[in-house]
Amino acid sequence: MTAEALVIARPAALTQRVPFMLSRVAWYALCGLLAVSMLLPLVWMVSIALKGNGDINQLPPSFLPREFRAANFVDGPAQIGFYRLLLNTVIVTVLSTIGAVVSSMIVGYGISRIDFPGRRFWFALISGSIFVPGIVGLIPLQHLYISLGLIDTWVPLILPAFFGSPIFVFLARQYYQSIPKYLDESATIDGAGHWMIFTRIMVPLTKPVWITVAIMSFQLAWNDYLSPLVYLQDSKKFTLPLGMAAFLSDQAGSQYNYYMATNLLFVVPPLVLFFLAQRYFMEGLGALGTIAK
Numbered sequence: 001m002t003a004e005a006l007v008i009a010r011p012a013a014l015t016q017r018v019p020f021m022l023s024r025v026a027w028y029a030l031c032g033l034l035a036v037s038m039l040l041p042l043v044w045m046v047s048i049a050l051k052g053n054g055d056i057n058q059l060p061p062s063f064l065p066r067e068f069r070a071a072n073f074v075d076g077p078a079q080i081g082f083y084r085l086l087l088n089t090v091i092v093t094v095l096s097t098i099g100a101v102v103s104s105m106i107v108g109y110g111i112s113r114i115d116f117p118g119r120r121f122w123f124a125l126i127s128g129s130i131f132v133p134g135i136v137g138l139i140p141l142q143h144l145y146i147s148l149g150l151i152d153t154w155v156p157l158i159l160p161a162f163f164g165s166p167i168f169v170f171l172a173r174q175y176y177q178s179i180p181k182y183l184d185e186s187a188t189i190d191g192a193g194h195w196m197i198f199t200r201i202m203v204p205l206t207k208p209v210w211i212t213v214a215i216m217s218f219q220l221a222w223n224d225y226l227s228p229l230v231y232l233q234d235s236k237k238f239t240l241p242l243g244m245a246a247f248l249s250d251q252a253g254s255q256y257n258y259y260m261a262t263n264l265l266f267v268v269p270p271l272v273l274f275f276l277a278q279r280y281f282m283e284g285l286g287a288l289g290t291i292a293k
Helices: 014-049 072-080 082-113 119-131 134-147 155-163 166-177 182-189 194-205 207-222 226-231 240-250 256-289
Strands: none
Touching (some): 072 082, 082 155, 082 166, 119 166, 166 207, 194 207, 240 256
16 A cells, blocks of 8 residues: 555545535525525515505505415406406417427428538528617518408417527537437438438437427517517417506506516426426536537
8 A cells, every 4th residue: 555545534624614515605695695685576576466456555665565465466467357367368378388489390300300502591690680689570560460361360460480599490400410410311221211211210309409499489479578569469368477467547447466476477388398398498408509410
């Protein structure tokens, strides 16, 4: 046994351990402060949702309600028409999500796995369009839907998703690039065409990325306020963001407790979806930097 192996490791000197412990405490304190600052608006929303009408405009405002009114979570949605708006929003969001996933995965497969003339040009064009603000095409699209007689329908809210989104196509293409090409070649030798390769091989292998696209497109469609505001006129067709904004501006008055209670119900579905699929979401984003040859 060597002399070095017989040396007993000495504990670090106190002058070295104290600064290290202080730095760890300071780091955890900073993280805790940032977490509290992010959660404070949500806690304040819950507080308002549980207050009575007399507590909302109290000066100075009280952080905790004097009396807890859980009935706001029943009365608020009833006044806003939450469940009708919820049904409208679910229909629009689910169809938009399906369209976004299907279109982005098919286009990403074509750009990534099929060698055709101009493939790099089209990918560069799609990637570059990510930086074009969506508001630029709002007026031309509105005129298009007016000429087609589709204003005051859900078609303008759903149809664009079936034509793909540049960011989703980019995510799908990058993930396809991480899958070895020999899988395609082996399937081609066995007589499989592109559709069979896509449905039988690529769809199972790309589960993380299409779940990622589904989560992102779901949240975008669920929270979309501008498109319903531009294209919808009949209040019976309103989605939740537009319907709740109309209640706040036209009817709410001092009933912010009803609004906040309904707003808490509004944010539950995206949160539940994310927590159920967060493992695939992180896996899909984490694999974007891996490129297989």
